[in-house]
Amino acid sequence: MKKILIAEDDEFLLTAYKVKLAKAGFEVQSAVDGNEVIKMLNEFTPDLIILDVIMPHKDGFEALKEIRSISKWKSIPIIIASNLGAKDDVDKGLSLGATDFISKSNLSLKDLIEKINTLLK
Amino acid sequence: MYTVFSIFAFISGCYTLILVNIRAYKSLMTIWFTLFLLCGLTVDSIHLVNLFGPNTTILYVSEILRNTALIFMPMAFVMFAFMYAGAESFLRKYIVVVPFSVCLIVLVYLLWATDVLIIHDLSQVVAYPWGRELAAGKFNYLIGIWTAIQFLGVEIALIDAYRKSINPIQKAQLKNIVLAAAVPLFTSIGIYFVFPYFGYRVGGLQQISDAIFYIAVGLALIRNSLFTFDVASVTQDLFNSIRGAYILIDYENKIVLTNNFFEKLTGYSSRELTGESLETIFFDHDMYLDFDSTTLSQIKGSVTIDRDETQFKSKSGENIPVSIYGSIYRDIHSNPIGVVLIAHDIKKLKEKTIGLEMKSEQILNQNIELERTKKAMINVLEDLTESKTRVEEEKIKDEAMLQSIGEGVITTDEHGIIILLNHAAEIMLKSQAKQLIGKEYSKVLTLVEKDGRIVPEDERPMHQALVLRKKTTPVESGFKYSFKRDDGSLLPAALTVTPVVYNDKLLGAIAIFRDITKERDIDRMKTEFISLASHQLRTPLSALKWYAEMLLAGDVGTLSDQQKRFVESIGVSTERMIALVNSLLNITRIESGRIIIDPQPTDLVELINSVVEELKIKYKFKQQSINIKIDDKIPSINVDPKLIRQVYLNLLSNAMKYTQDSGKIDISLSIKGSDIVSQISDNGLGIPESEQGKVFQKFFRAENVVKIETDGTGLGLYLVKAIIESSGGRIWFNSEEKKGTTFYFSLPTVGMPSKKGEVTIEE
Numbered sequence: 001m002k003k004i005l006i007a008e009d010d011e012f013l014l015t016a017y018k019v020k021l022a023k024a025g026f027e028v029q030s031a032v033d034g035n036e037v038i039k040m041l042n043e044f045t046p047d048l049i050i051l052d053v054i055m056p057h058k059d060g061f062e063a064l065k066e067i068r069s070i071s072k073w074k075s076i077p078i079i080i081a082s083n084l085g086a087k088d089d090v091d092k093g094l095s096l097g098a099t100d101f102i103s104k105s106n107l108s109l110k111d112l113i114e115k116i117n118t119l120l121k
Numbered sequence: 122m123y124t125v126f127s128i129f130a131f132i133s134g135c136y137t138l139i140l141v142n143i144r145a146y147k148s149l150m151t152i153w154f155t156l157f158l159l160c161g162l163t164v165d166s167i168h169l170v171n172l173f174g175p176n177t178t179i180l181y182v183s184e185i186l187r188n189t190a191l192i193f194m195p196m197a198f199v200m201f202a203f204m205y206a207g208a209e210s211f212l213r214k215y216i217v218v219v220p221f222s223v224c225l226i227v228l229v230y231l232l233w234a235t236d237v238l239i240i241h242d243l244s245q246v247v248a249y250p251w252g253r254e255l256a257a258g259k260f261n262y263l264i265g266i267w268t269a270i271q272f273l274g275v276e277i278a279l280i281d282a283y284r285k286s287i288n289p290i291q292k293a294q295l296k297n298i299v300l301a302a303a304v305p306l307f308t309s310i311g312i313y314f315v316f317p318y319f320g321y322r323v324g325g326l327q328q329i330s331d332a333i334f335y336i337a338v339g340l341a342l343i344r345n346s347l348f349t350f351d352v353a354s355v356t357q358d359l360f361n362s363i364r365g366a367y368i369l370i371d372y373e374n375k376i377v378l379t380n381n382f383f384e385k386l387t388g389y390s391s392r393e394l395t396g397e398s399l400e401t402i403f404f405d406h407d408m409y410l411d412f413d414s415t416t417l418s419q420i421k422g423s424v425t426i427d428r429d430e431t432q433f434k435s436k437s438g439e440n441i442p443v444s445i446y447g448s449i450y451r452d453i454h455s456n457p458i459g460v461v462l463i464a465h466d467i468k469k470l471k472e473k474t475i476g477l478e479m480k481s482e483q484i485l486n487q488n489i490e491l492e493r494t495k496k497a498m499i500n501v502l503e504d505l506t507e508s509k510t511r512v513e514e515e516k517i518k519d520e521a522m523l524q525s526i527g528e529g530v531i532t533t534d535e536h537g538i539i540i541l542l543n544h545a546a547e548i549m550l551k552s553q554a555k556q557l558i559g560k561e562y563s564k565v566l567t568l569v570e571k572d573g574r575i576v577p578e579d580e581r582p583m584h585q586a587l588v589l590r591k592k593t594t595p596v597e598s599g600f601k602y603s604f605k606r607d608d609g610s611l612l613p614a615a616l617t618v619t620p621v622v623y624n625d626k627l628l629g630a631i632a633i634f635r636d637i638t639k640e641r642d643i644d645r646m647k648t649e650f651i652s653l654a655s656h657q658l659r660t661p662l663s664a665l666k667w668y669a670e671m672l673l674a675g676d677v678g679t680l681s682d683q684q685k686r687f688v689e690s691i692g693v694s695t696e697r698m699i700a701l702v703n704s705l706l707n708i709t710r711i712e713s714g715r716i717i718i719d720p721q722p723t724d725l726v727e728l729i730n731s732v733v734e735e736l737k738i739k740y741k742f743k744q745q746s747i748n749i750k751i752d753d754k755i756p757s758i759n760v761d762p763k764l765i766r767q768v769y770l771n772l773l774s775n776a777m778k779y780t781q782d783s784g785k786i787d788i789s790l791s792i793k794g795s796d797i798v799s800q801i802s803d804n805g806l807g808i809p810e811s812e813q814g815k816v817f818q819k820f821f822r823a824e825n826v827v828k829i830e831t832d833g834t835g836l837g838l839y840l841v842k843a844i845i846e847s848s849g850g851r852i853w854f855n856s857e858e859k860k861g862t863t864f865y866f867s868l869p870t871v872g873m874p875s876k877k878g879e880v881t882i883e884e
Contacts, residue, residue, distance in 0.1 A: 012664040016671060023676050054656050083659035084652060104663035105699045109670050 002120055003027045005046035007037045007063065008081070009055045013104070017050070020109045026116070034058025038066060041073060047120060051098070053082040053089065061096055068097035077119040124169065126328035131166035133335040134158055140339050153201035158335070160194035163187060165328045192226055195271035202275040202298065205282075215274075272306040294341060301337035305330045365463040366443070369450060372421070374399040374413065377459055386443075386466055388436030404432035404440050412445075420447040420460050433464065442467045527635075529614075532621075534629040537561050537587055549614075549636050551606050562632075567605040576602065582618035586630040590620045600641050604634075613641045651709055658702045665695040704836040708819070711843045720759040720872055725797065726751055728762060729788055732769040740777050745784045752791035759872025764844045771837040772801045772864050779826055779862070780805030795870055796850070802863035808856040816854070817842045825858065841866075 004026045008014045014030055021028045029046065031037040033055045049067070053060035060080060067073045080093040080101045090101045099119060102112065138158045141151060167183045167190070196218070203212040276299060283295040308330030366383035370376050376394040384390050387402060394401065399417075403409035408431055416429045425448040433441040443464040450459040523530055529546030533539050539562055542554040550566075557565050562583050568576040578584050582593035582602075595615040603611040614634040621628045669692040671677060673685065680688060733747055740747055776786045780803040789800045808816060812823040820835040845852045845866045856862035 010660050010664065013660065013667065016664065016667040019676055020667070020671060083656045083663065105659040105666065105702070109667050110674070 001025065001027045002047040003029065003044065004048045004050065004116070005029045005031065005037065005040060006050045007031045007034065007055060007060065008050070008052040009033060010052075013052075016109065020113065021116075024113045024116075032056075034060065034063035034066075037063050041067065041070075045072070046076065048116060049076055049078045050081050051078055053080060053084060053093075061092060064093065064096045064098060079115070079119070126332070127166045127169050130328040130332040130335070131162060131169065133332045133339070134162040134165065137335040137339040138162070150201055150204040153197050153204065157194055157197035157201055160190040160197055161331055161335070163190035164194060165331050188229065189226065192222065192229070192267070195268045195275075196222055198302070199271050199275050202279055202302070205279075205295075205298065269306065269310055272302060272309075275302055276306065297337060297341040301334045301341070304333050304337070363463070365446070365465055368399070368402070368462040368464065369459055370399050370462070371459045372457070374417065376401070383464070386435075386464065387433055387441060402433050404434040408432055416445065416447060417460065420449055421457070423449055423457075425449075430467065442471050529632075529634045529636075531562070531566075531632045531634075532629060533562055533583065533587070533632075535587065535627045537563065537583065537630075539565070540629065546634075549612055549634070550604060551608065551610075569603050569605050569611065570601055571603075575605070582616055583630055583632060586618045586620040586632075587627065590622065590627065592620065593618045600637060600644060613637045615640070647709070651706060655702070655706050659699070662695060662699050662702065665691065666699065669695060701836075704840065707840060708836055708843075711840070711847075719761045719763070721762060722757040723760045723762045723765065724757045725755055725760075725765070725790060725799070725868075728766050729769055729790070729799075732766060732773055733788075735770070736773055736777060739774075740786070743777065743780075743782045743784070745777060745780060745782065745786055748785065748787045750787065750789040752789065755790050755792065755797060756870065758797060758868060758870055760848055760868060764848065765868070768841045768844050768866065769799070769801075771841045772866075775837060776801055776803040776805065776862070776864075779803065792870070793867070796867035797870055798865055798867045800863060800865050802861060804861035807858040807860050807862050808854075809858045813854075813856060817852075 002025075004021055006014065006017050006021075006028060008017060008030065009032050014032075018028050018030065029040060029044070031040050035058050037049070037051070038058075051060040051064055055063075060082070064078060064080070067076070067078065074097075077099040078097065080098040081104050082089060082093075082101065083104050093101050100115065102115070107115075138155065141154060141158070164187055167187045170179055170183050199215055200212075203215060279295055279299045279302065283292060283299060305327070308326055312326050361381045363380060363382065366386045367378070367380040368376060368383060369378040376397050376399060379389065379391045379394050381391075389402065399413075400406065400409040403412065412429075412431050416426050416431075420426055425446075427446055429445045429447070431443060431445060433443050435441055444467045446463040446465075448461055449457050450461045452458050523541070524544040526543060527545055529549045530541065530543040531539060531546055532541040539557050539560055542552075542557050544554075547554050552565075563578050563581065568581055570576060579588075585591040585593060594617050600613060600615070602616050603613045605611055613636070615637045616632060616634045618630060618632045620630045669688050672680060672688045673692065729749060733749065773786070773788070780786065785804050787800070787802045791798050791800075806825055808823050809825055812821075812825075815821045816823070817838050818835075819839045821839075822835045842852050845868070848868055849872075850866055850868040852864070852866040854862060854864040
């Protein structure tokens with residue numbers, strides 16, 4: 001079973017992720033901020049990471065930067081999930097090493113699952 | 122033999138001899154002449170001794186004496202004549218002759234003594250009516266020739282002297298002597314050569330001619346003061362070397378001599394004036410009389426006059442003002458014989474005086490002119506001062522205005538040297554005007570961009586203005602620039618820089634700037650707000666969306682049909698909210714001018730197809746038909762595909778939304794000139810005429826649709842218009858209520874200008 005690590009500070013969205021992804025057959029681990037993500041990464045290596053951008057303590061971009069700086073995590077597919085959508089943010093995310101960028105309010109969960117499946121292929 | 126003539130000659134000769142020695146000026150000349158006379162007397166009269174009876178011895182002795190005298194005589198005359206004529210060169214040559222003559226005389230004596238030459242044979246005495254005569258011998262011929270030659274030489278010398286002399290008295294004297302000497306010369310030629318040829322013996326003629334000679338000389342002595350007034354001792358050069366016009370007059374005021382200075386002054390030569398009255402050279406009769414009665418009489422009274430002024434007359438009749446120096450002229454015996462006048466031309470002096478007078482008058486006039494000019498200039502100066510004051514007042518007003526302007530103003534000259542910095546600029550830049558004025562702007566003002574990078578000179582708006590004559594406004598520069606102060610702090614400024622051009626000549630540039638710290642802060646706050654808002658609004662919306670989705674998908678259990686419908690409603694409303702939030706955020710971004718336009722070669726047909734595909738469910742649901750018509754071969758154009766896609770999306774959504782079921786929607790694309798025109802038409806509700814003007818306004822929804830279709834943000838067309846116009850296109854429409862609406866928009870085939878913003882619109 002593929003493991004997905006999700007970083008998301010909103011509890012409702014996190015629950016939604018967990019339910020849907022579990023239903024899709026993924027093992028889901030979660031973190032609520034950037035620091036926790038790093039901590040968890042030290043404990044296990046997921047097959048894919050979903051990173052929220054706006055998070056307390058350490059936001060998604062900083063976490064992304066840190067993750068990508070560790071060689072063993074360099075190639076893990078990372079999706080930046082945001083509600084921003086400004087081109088600068090998209091570019092920033094991609095330049096920092098994100099594999100993809102989604103806009104949470106524009107993308108349905110179904111499409112998200114599809115995207116994940118594509119990335120894990 | 123020729124007794125009478127001899128006596129005649131003897132008497133006249135003696136007379137002249139005595140006269141000469143009494144009256145003549147004692148000199149070597151006189152001695153030679155005396156010698157000559159003695160020889161002459163001997164030659165002419167020695168025969169008279171024979172009156173005392175024919176005596177061979179006396180005859181012989183007298184003959185000897187006679188012939189000796191005959192030899193000496195011409196010599197003596199020549200010596201005299203040469204001295205008299207001042208013929209130095211002749212004299213010197215003649216001196217050579219003397220030894221020769223002496224030898225000759227010695228020879229004669231020797232020959233005579235040895236009886237070689239027969240001088241006179243007593244038996245050859247012939248009696249003539251006028252006396253007895255001896256036949257002439259060969260010796261006589263020789264002597265004759267000898268005499269003739271010398272006399273000839275004398276004549277030549279005397280004539281030469283005569284020609285050279287300028288002194289009229291001298292001339293007269295020379296004339297006398299020449300003529301006098303000519304007589305015996307020709308006579309002896311006649312006697313010894315001519316007459317004998319014809320067989321005539323005219324021996325007595327000699328005495329007669331000699332007598333004539335003696336008389337002539339005597340007369341010359343008396344009449345022309347021969348030897349007395351020895352003017353030959355006064356040379357020509359001496360005369361002419363006197364610096365001044367020299368006039369010599371006698372006691373009767375008759376001009377004796379003038380020199381060449383006088384000739385230069387008046388034009389009269391000495392020759393012309395000799396013997397003339399002094400009056401001739403005076404300008405008028407009265408002047409002469411005046412001069413004579415005063416100056417001349419004084420001089421004659423032995424007073425030397427210095428600097429008397431009078432007026433002479435030139436040969437051409439011109440008036441010559443002169444200054445006269447005069448004194449008495451005495452001979453060697455101190456007898457007063459004339460008056461010397463030396464005249465100096467004072468014409469030039471007089472002219473100078475007149476000249477000076479004229480000059481001083483000129484100067485006076487000039488002074489008056491100067492005074493006048495001075496007054497005029499003072500007037501001009503006063504006017505200028507007045508103007509200057511006015512200009513200065515204006516300038517002060519302008520400066521006051523500038524200083525009171527709230528915005529910073531910096532002006533530079535054409536080289537970028539700062540010439541003005543107003544008070545507001547000083548405060549904003551925290552600098553002092555006097556420190557910046559006169560310096561080149563790029564050296565004292567630093568511009569940085571938002572990221573802190575120092576703007577290089579060639580990118581600076583001031584450089585663009587001065588070099589490229591380009592204007593920069595905040596529209597382009599926006600919040601980009603900040604001034605970096607000396608203390609390192611930044612001043613965000615909205616900068617307007619304009620080149621100042623007059624008559625196509627660049628005079629300088631003006632930079633006007635405004636502190637936009639607040640604005641930038643506001644902008645930053647806005648951005649942050651937008652970011653925050655977008656996140657804060659969207660997060661719950663995402664949750665709603667996903668939960669609705671999961672419920673509908675049955676992820677947490679199956680729903681009844683009614684439950685399903687209710688959840689669907691939640692979903693629809695959620696989507697509406699999400700769309701609204703998206704639109705609001707896009708509009709905010711557009712309004713803050715921060716939309717990125719990212720032009721790429723775009724195929725509009727593809728875009729349209731994609732949009733139509735996206736909306737398929739909706740129009741199929743309403744059973745509407747979509748018709749796409751592509752006119753010509755539409756080239757791909759440089760437009761931002763995301764933005765234009767949004768345009769098509771909005772317009773098509775509207776068309777579908779505001780058209781009834783089974784309605785017809787047509788899309789067409791064509792090329793019109795330099796534009797590509799897109800047309801979307803429907804046969805739906807249309808827009809009421811009264812509302813057509815407000816259609817593009819924010820949040821506007823026409824009356825007729827609000828009632829029917831409550832869904833609609835009123836932002837769609839506003840966004841579309843903003844996008845089209847930013848892309849360099851135009852949007853327009855026509856519509857009739859209940860008939861339908863057609864929207865048109867054009868996009869230039871050249872494409873959109875790339876615009877650097879910060880955000881794109883969201884899809």
